[in-house]
Amino acid sequence: MSQLITAEDEQGQRLSIDELRQQLLVLLFAGHGTLSSALTSLCLNLALYPDILARCRDEQRQLAAAGLSSIEALNSMPYLEKVLLENMRLVPPVNGGFRKVSRTCEFKGYQFPEGWQVVYMIGLTHRETEVYELPDQFNPERFESARAADLSRSAHYTPFGSGMRECLGREFARLEMRIFASRLVRDYSWELIESQDLDYTVIPVPVPKDGLKVHFKKL
Numbered sequence: 001m002s003q004l005i006t007a008e009d010e011q012g013q014r015l016s017i018d019e020l021r022q023q024l025l026v027l028l029f030a031g032h033g034t035l036s037s038a039l040t041s042l043c044l045n046l047a048l049y050p051d052i053l054a055r056c057r058d059e060q061r062q063l064a065a066a067g068l069s070s071i072e073a074l075n076s077m078p079y080l081e082k083v084l085l086e087n088m089r090l091v092p093p094v095n096g097g098f099r100k101v102s103r104t105c106e107f108k109g110y111q112f113p114e115g116w117q118v119v120y121m122i123g124l125t126h127r128e129t130e131v132y133e134l135p136d137q138f139n140p141e142r143f144e145s146a147r148a149a150d151l152s153r154s155a156h157y158t159p160f161g162s163g164m165r166e167c168l169g170r171e172f173a174r175l176e177m178r179i180f181a182s183r184l185v186r187d188y189s190w191e192l193i194e195s196q197d198l199d200y201t202v203i204p205v206p207v208p209k210d211g212l213k214v215h216f217k218k219l
């Protein structure tokens, strides 16, 4: 916030109060809402799939036993990495984005005139049956093979958007998720509290309708 308040352009102009307000709202949504949605859906998915949680926990225990530094450990979690990829495939924190057509073009027989606004849908892209077998299943193994490594960098997998306006906080967010998730699975167990609505509401970001109620226990 202090950076935004003191930032000046070439003419020494600062942002107006209204522009500051808008920038801060963007950062709160982009930097906080998205990440808390990803971590909430991770807690839910791991509670629903105890075998996957157990495998994540084993990986963390092996890393602790190997005595790696925290940075080395954060870069040596192949299974947790796949779980995080799959979590953002199934429940992308941002469901889509807007683009303006800069030049008339054609795609699959449809013409897109210059100046039109188009919407790209991340959630639908991540459930393309031609690319993802049984797309509604939470299955980190789909990111296991060499083909899957390419997949996570392709246009079929875009939790952070794509192109020039791709998420600025992508690597920071990935780091935060790895730190949070590794501590969570290593040090805590949790249970879903009964009688809550686990269906997602999606605007502005996906969260279970009752906000996800769990009991945490320190291990």
Ligand code: HEM
Residues within 6 Å of the ligand: 030, 031, 032, 034, 035, 038, 092, 093, 094, 097, 098, 158, 159, 160, 161, 162, 163, 164, 165, 166, 167, 168, 169, 170, 172, 173
């Ligand atoms: C799991 C976490 C996150 C997800 C899934 C996510 C996703 C996205 C998506 C889909 C976009 C739109 C990209 C596009 O238009 O193609 C975006 C933009 C952006 N994100 Fe993130 N984001 C996350 C975390 C963060 C964090 C932690 C920050 C900052 C600390 C951040 C800052 C931004 C900014 C500034 C933009 C606008 C970039 C631009 O318009 O040039 N994001 N993000």
